[in-house]
Amino acid sequence: MRKKERYSFKWDIKKKEYKKGYSEVSQSGFYNRSEWQKIRNYYIFINPLCERCKKKDIIKEADVVDHITPLTLDDVYSDNHSMLYDDNNLMSLCNKCHSLKTNREQKINHQLMNDLFTFPNKK
Template identity: 50%
Template structure:
């Protein structure tokens, strides 16, 4: 269980409503569709994983959501628990580096 789960985010009416609308709008697994497979989605997943620091910003952001089947959701969850390039820590560090790069290149124009 994540800190965000323990904080009760996934039990809020706002999340439940958004999740229901999203999965009705996108009923197929996004990752499976990329491989030309039509698999019903079971989960609405946050692309940028939620933390206690960012869930107000990303928790209800439609653009941070994707529909996934159970198998693809489990793969993503397993990746985020390791020190892979897709872990929450590394994704955040990548965003920070991208912002620094953008600041640098915008300052040199």
């Protein structure tokens, strides 16, 4: 395999891993846990408005409770409470802001992958 091929091969694997990370957390059943449901319901009861819209002085009802720092399977399996259930990592969002944030996260990961797998220029 030439260097360039090896590079794109690695890239593909990494990309798959990231995608897997997202769906794995939901497939792990975390969002169906009664613990999470309770905390989610409580959080959205206390923070019923989209926090991102609120910053722009828009009053909009929140639809979801989002983890500010995205969860990984490790967090779920190690029952990492400060990631899973801590108020500091939670945010009420409307559906629109949630999908914007999710897109942004994917873009960040894309950038991260670029940084990780870009070979330094040969001199």
